[in-house]
Amino acid sequence: MSATTTPPRPRHRPPRERAGAPLLLGHGRLPRVLAGTALVVLAAVWLLPFVWAIATSVQSEQDVSAPGLSPFKGAFTLDAYQRILDRGDVPVWAFNSLLIAGLVTIVTVAVSTLAAYGFSRGTFRGRRALLAVTVAAVMVPPQLLIVPLFRQMLLFDLVDTYAAVILPQVVAPMMVFVLKRFFDGVPRELEEAARIDGASEFRVLWSVVLPLSRPIVAAVAIFVFIGAWNNFLWPFIVTNDPDLMPLPVGLATVRDSHGVQYVSGMASALLAALPLIVVFLFFQRRIVDSVATTGLGGS
The missing domain is CATH 1.20.5 (Single alpha-helices involved in coiled-coils or other helix-helix interfaces)
Known part of the structure; x- marks a missing residue:
């Protein structure tokens, strides 16, 4: 008579986390x-x-x-807000900031995308050396370039123009490097299939690579827009006409003309940040998704 064997007891497996689930310290x-x-x-x-x-x-x-630690x-x-609105031309400064940040974002994304695609897929002579120079430029503090950039704007007679504020900001080596790293992870088989169908190099970039790179392109555009909107030092140096000043520079001139005032300083800072807060409230899901998926590219 054969001995009966007890069937093995099923092991308890932790529930599989679904995609997009929040990162927790455990279950329970x-x-x-x-x-x-x-x-x-x-x-x-x-x-x-x-x-x-x-x-x-x-x-x-x-x-x-x-005296006291309570904020209230x-x-x-x-x-404070009424004084700033009365003494400064806030609508004009806000329009300048929107125009400058928008143009800087569009041009920077376009230039960085083309440069990154060239570094990722190009085989031209000097590619490695040029890429090394681009990566090295990331480590150069922007403050070191203020004097040569200002002399260059004087040489081309661009001081007190929109071009003087916009052009130096469209060169973004970090964004070129980030996009290049992402493009390296895009499957080349898709591009080869498009080339077999007769697509040009620009068509491959526009119809194949960019649709697969929407998260990283959106993240780059967000970071560039925020940086251009908050940029204070360069527009402050290169503009003297109040009608050309962006919002941070214009609000600083109003505050400085009446001495150091904590209330006015806080009110100016909040007015300058208010458009970015509104943009974040409207596009917060897109911003979070873009930033969260930037690590999906190749390494």
């Missing part, structure tokens, strides 16, 4: 609580300076200068 209620608590604490730490700036901007200078020391007032 405790890891979720810990992760949620950590996120709330980090969000509070990140939002504290922003809340402090808002609280400072809606009080009087006398109340803000009073006096009565609510919008006098």
Whole structure:
């Protein structure tokens, strides 16, 4: 009589995480609580300076200068915003910032995409040396280029023009390198199939590579737009006409002309950041998706 064998007990396997699921410390209620608590604490730490700036901007200078650690020391007032709007041409400065940031973003993305595709797929002589120079340019601080760039703008008689503000900002070696690394991971078989069908090199880039690179292109455009909008030093140096100043520079001239005032400074900073906040609120899902998927390219 043969002995009966006990069937092996099935092993308990942890549930497979679905794609796009949030990263947790484990499964169960405790890891979720810990992760949620950590996120709330980090969000509070990140939002504290922003809340402090808002609280400072809606009080009087006398109340803000009073001793104490509480950000709410006096009565609510919008006098600081009213003074800035009365003394400065905010709509013109906001239009200049939008125009400059938009043109810088369009030209930078176009130039960086073409350069990155050339480095990724090109076989021209000197490619490695030129790529090394591009990567080395990432380590050059922009402040070192202010004097030669300003002399160049003087040579071409471009000071106090939109071109002087825009052109030096469209050269972005970091964006070229990021796009090049992503293009390296795009399957070459798709490009070869398009070439067999008679597609030109530009057609391959436009119809094959770019549709597969939408996340990284969107992320690059977002970063370039934010950098161009917040750029203060170069527009401050190269523009003297108030009608050409972008918003950060124009608000700084209003604030500086009336001395150091904490309330006006906070109000100016919030006015300069308000358009970016609105853009983020409308496109937050696209921004998060773009930044989260930038690591999917080849290495």
